[in-house]
Amino acid sequence: MEMTACNVCGKIFGTSSGSVCPACRKLLDIVYEKARAYLRDHPRANMNARELAREIGEDERLVEILTIEGRFENKSEGLEENEVEKKRKLLLDDLQRNLTTAPQKQRETGTYGSDRHGATRREK
Numbered sequence: 001m002e003m004t005a006c007n008v009c010g011k012i013f014g015t016s017s018g019s020v021c022p023a024c025r026k027l028l029d030i031v032y033e034k035a036r037a038y039l040r041d042h043p044r045a046n047m048n049a050r051e052l053a054r055e056i057g058e059d060e061r062l063v064e065i066l067t068i069e070g071r072f073e074n075k076s077e078g079l080e081e082n083e084v085e086k087k088r089k090l091l092l093d094d095l096q097r098n099l100t101t102a103p104q105k106q107r108e109t110g111t112y113g114s115d116r117h118g119a120t121r122r123e124k
């Protein structure tokens with residue numbers, strides 16, 4: 001068994017695999033569940049490890065390690081996938097907005113204001 005410094009607390013511990021001590025591993029599991037639940041409730045949340053840590057009230061370092069370990073990517077609601085999905089939705093929103101507002105803008109400038117209002121309401 002090798003001796004390794006824990007990635008989280010820096011404590012030296014014996015391990016055959018991984019670089020996080022058993023105590024911190026338990027902590028990571030708790031943080032992971034919290035982060036996963038948060039991402040599930042906020043699928044459109046666009047944030048890095050630090051912002052996510054602040055939202056769920058946990059140590060930034062723990063969230064970072066979970067991200068580095070790829071814990072979020074193993075699940076369908078992973079951080080990376082959310083990014084891709086979000087960008088695709090934004091693109092689709094833009095396309096739809098252009099398709100619906102562009103012809104009316106040319107025909108009747110009077111309705112442009114209400115169209116814009118409708119578009120911003122749809123975003124929320």
Ligand SMILES: [Zn+2]
Pocket residue numbers: 006007008009010011020021022023024025
């Ligand atoms: Zn530790």
